[in-house]
Amino acid sequence: MTRIRPLPLAGLLFGLATCLCTLAQCGQPGEAAPSAGASLAAAQHPKPTPAGKEQGQEQEQEPNPTVVPERDQLKLLLSGTMSGRLEPCGCASGQLGGLARRMQYIGERRYHDVLLEGGDLVEGNSPLDLEKLFTAVTILANMQHPYDAMGIGEKDLELPYEQWVGYTAGAPFVASDLACDSPDWPGKPFVEKQVRGRAVRIASLTLALPEQYRGEDSRIHLLTPLAGYERAMQGADDDAWRILILQGTDVRARELVPTLQPAPHLVVCCDASYIEPTSRPEMVAGVPIVYPGTRGRILQECTLYRLPKGPRAALELVPLAGSLTVPGGGGDPDVKQVLLAHRNQVKEDGLLQKMARQLPTPNGAGYVGSETCKTCHITAFAAWQISKHSHAWETLQKAEADPKRYGWPVTAYPDCVGCHVVGYREQTGFVSFEETPQLAAVGCERCHGPASEHAMSGGKKRLGLHGGVQGSELCLQCHDYEQSPTFVYGERWPKIAHGLDK
Amino acid sequence: MRGPTCFLLALSLSACGDTPTGATAGAGTPSAASSQVPQPQALSHDFGTIPHGEARQYDYVFDLASIAAPGRRYVPLRAHIDCSCGRTQVLIRNPEGYERVVDGRPDPTNAPEPGDTLLVRLFLDTKTKDAVDLKSAASRGYLLLQPVGDRDGSQRVTWPFLVQFAIDAPVVLRPFAELDFGRVPQSATPTITTTLRGDENHPDIEFGAVTCTSPDITATLEPEQDDFVLRARCRPGQLGNQAAVLQIATNLPGGYSVNLGVKWKVVPDLEAAPLPKLSFRADLGRAQTEAEAATQFLLVVDHDESRPPQFEVRQLVDDAGRDGSAWFAATLVTVPGSSRQQRLFVRSLGGHPADFRGRIVLGKPGAADGPTLSIELVAFHRP
Known part of the structure; x- marks a missing residue:
């Protein structure tokens, strides 16, 4: 290094x-x-x-x-x-x-x-x-x-x-x-x-x-x-x-x-x-x-x-606001070229893969993918399947394919990928779509944490929320004031509510 | 707002605080607050639909008595709103109705006295947004409070508030409500076209004069079928980044005019990329092979299509003006597939065992008094 x-x-x-x-x-x-x-x-x-x-003075002109x-x-x-x-x-x-x-x-x-x-x-x-x-x-x-x-x-x-x-x-x-x-x-x-x-x-x-x-x-x-x-x-x-x-x-x-x-x-x-x-x-x-x-x-x-x-x-x-009708409009064109070169360099250097699996998981277990969760949590899985979270990876792929929106390799950029997959940067987590397709999209374990021990114990080893944080805090890891400016937890939660199966 | 939703909302917003995920929280940020710190419920206001071009104002009233333990006073520090067209002002209004602006110091003199009212005045100005419809959306904000006597800010309270509004623009602009010409070479006069028409509530809108804040942008507006076509042309002037506002008068009440932001960057016709400077390290005491010099190049281009694309080397001199062509060879090679771009390669011919600083001047063949492009040349002698 x-x-x-x-x-x-x-x-x-x-x-x-x-x-x-x-x-x-x-x-x-x-x-x-x-x-x-x-x-x-x-x-x-x-x-x-x-x-x-x-202090103690009136407002100055x-x-x-x-x-x-x-x-x-x-x-x-x-x-x-x-x-x-x-x-x-x-x-x-x-x-x-x-x-x-x-x-x-x-x-x-x-x-x-x-x-x-x-x-x-x-x-x-x-x-x-x-x-x-x-x-x-x-x-x-x-x-x-x-x-x-x-x-x-x-x-x-x-x-x-x-x-x-x-x-x-x-x-x-x-x-x-x-x-x-x-x-x-x-x-x-x-x-x-x-x-x-x-x-x-x-x-x-x-x-x-x-x-x-x-x-x-x-x-x-x-x-x-x-x-x-x-x-x-x-x-x-x-x-x-x-x-x-x-x-x-x-x-x-x-x-x-x-x-x-x-x-x-x-x-x-x-x-x-x-x-x-x-x-x-x-x-x-x-x-x-x-x-x-x-x-x-x-x-x-x-x-x-x-x-x-x-x-x-x-x-x-x-x-520094952008235009609602000109994608990427309004910026210095030469700086945009340098930024584009940066994005492409990140892809060329394979940083997505290099940065994968560098950190321990919070509970020490491994990621298994949402299909495994489905075995017991049928209703929750069904609710997840119709949510936007289950299509998070496709969203990224579509964005990448749309030159009007991006024009750069979004699916190879770690900052973007981190919010559209499960366990990126953590051991056993997402590496690439080709290598870990079961972890592409925001699956169950993105919020509930690695589930290998939970699954192996037949559910006896319980899962909570990833990192033991509040639900609202967890969402804000991705849906922050900048990336989701209109995000309100109380309004969004009903859209992904999935209850408890077991 | 109803109970559980309101609770979750408050929870969400207070958890958010003003320390976003991934950002570093300094000491005394809301996220460092202990469990005894109150987590007040969010205040909210819905402006409904605001016609584009209009401004709105609303006062959020914060009842400190509802969160303060007996004897505890709070100083308002600042307010924030996540909305590009919104501005906030923190005010304390005394019982006589006089208002004073709070300056952000956690000083007891900035705490409201009994009988005072604590306000956050929110200003929204939709003129700062593109003239397009915006669906109703909520933006989050907060007021930051610090208890009197809290010396390190660890007991700060984040009191969330929400603002909901939609924007209705009376015109439909397609495809652009802002014009971006990008890089414009001095010899070019690019045109961007966009269309305007009244929306469903203003089908009979009439458009008047088109004016621009920059003389470099001219525009015409002509009817074409159901729309009006705006053709904006850029005639580049001064080099560098430029911006202007194109205004189109309408017959709508209140003198509403459609404003389009315009941006462009004027670049010279003769350009070297990425910089008009080439530097390298080599043993300048001996001649380099072609392969050794393969990375010692930059790109040159003549954007003026009325001229042939070729360049020629006019001069290669050191800083004192002495001819350096005995020590360096400068050659131009057309880039395959890009007839207007050429690579300028520089190769050491040897015989100059010391650092070299000078310049290469390129010109156009057969145009001795034509434009030239000067490129700085720096070669470090590294035996």
Whole structure:
């Protein structure tokens, strides 16, 4: 697992370009925002919301951008933790987000001074996460509108070190509180760029390390937040904008921000419990804290003002919606090509099979398939057969065959397959349709867990729900707010209700 | 809402919290809440059918007394709605009717006082959606509360609410209610066609002027049988991603206009893919064989079909402008099956045992003053 996998040709070229390029900084300071020519959603979007108020003070008016000198304004585009969501999976209508729509939006606007990505580009340490990381870095750091800074989250560091370093080389990753002796470590203490004659210095605090880096002999060391911040701001102009990306919770941010010297002008807190970005900044010790949300579904436009009474931020939320009538429409066509290459690469690499059967089953038993359950649970099986769950694999196959919907190998993509089969990634679970056809579709054991011991004991060893969770929680493993935005447990349960046979 | 359904619904939504499956929960998220944390039942509201283009507003009223143990006060932090056209605002209304916006800090001053009313004001603006009918569907939302004195957020309460609505668009747009031209080379003028007609409730709708927020998009609307055909043409201007809104006036009351989002990306006629840059590592002190240089290429294309597809190498120079053709050979080969695409191969001829940085300039044969394509060349010497 320490070898960097061979990159496809496009990847090689991008990768080499990354190594060779100095960090091309983007943003076109001073260029006026287009008054028209915006996307349908964005063009009709309300004005930015006012800045937050200080404790005990009345609501402030938004600073007037025509009065505040341009040099005292900074336009940032913020996105929080991507968590591996390169694009909406497409299994429900109305899904938001995706890198293609995001880069299209950035390209249309042309006025951002600073592009910031929070951190945790991925949410696991599987080979698929590595592929996603490579694709995300290619798009965010190497294409037409390269990001200025990207935080490093704890999840990013769970990836195998050599591969993570190989894929992130040259990208503007910032980790002010992480120290590493290795010369190839990509985390910089800070990044800085000039905007209208004023430096913008960006720091990022990861605040925690994953288990494998917590030992004394670890190659990565975690500094205290204050030491990390001090290191990042060392040598910065007194006049510089100071921006801090903070991994961690809102509670931690509120504790930490008042202790930082010199005070940042803006804190971008990547608290993963904020699935949607906030539309108003929170003021703590005179510093605006903003929460950019997760999965990149809604972008946060932030205009930062430097006023005599301190920094103020005005926010506007930009939901990245797709079209209801143009499949995949609205995104940057070049980014869509890169994403398509990613999907095809996942298939070519056979990741579906490689990632299968890597985890233990929750109850230690094996999967047997719904046909075995039918022997005793005739009525329940009949109810399941007429439910959509029994056709879940066909749904995926049909989606794959419909070029208007997908145009990429859905049945070979682990994220998609996981919700349409039984026991994917677990021992004795789904591997492929050819190898384990009895586990294709959402069968009995998807909810009730592996049933080999239950069947062998004649039902004496009882089954409950997979993982011992509540029914509603189990459904939400797939039917979450993004993949099933209209899912309501109480309404959907009657559609699959199957009672007890025995 | 009826008993068992309501219970299950509340269970479902409270279990969902704002920490989706697979996402990392930070400390103090609702999923970390202990069993003593109240799990209030969902509030719901049905807007019925909203005509497309109109906005709606509704105030959800949260009765904190129904969940709070005696003496316990809650601070509202924020509200969320899973709907792209919905926005929420958390408000506290005092007995005199004055409202204040809550700023998200878990500060006791943000807790409602006795007699205050806690509201989540939901705004829906259907203009932000494509002009197509939307079947009635429920969207989920929640209000997040934190007890006063809860220092780490572990006792936060997620109070779910639901909004149900349908959208009725007065026109039927087929096949597209949004136009996406994709990549548009500078020399191209692509056209997209879609049809409009009134729906069953507006069969006599009349369409008026067609305007666009970008001069790069022109459109005509002509009757054809029972429909009106909209032909939108893109005449690319500035390079890069572009967007506009195409507006078609109607005779419907209220000045309703059909809005179509338009997107396109203008690319140069002469392009190198994936980047106008070629870099490789090789022993630059010796000549490479053809096989060794087989992966040292990029694709070049001329999208302007009024010109022949061929390129020619005009220059191969280093950063100081010195001729580098003695050290590198640049050759162009047409891609089989794609007459407009060519591969530009670069091979070391030896004699330059050091890193090389320069560029290759391609032009069109027989057009000395025609367009050129500059490609950065970086070769690392690795003996």
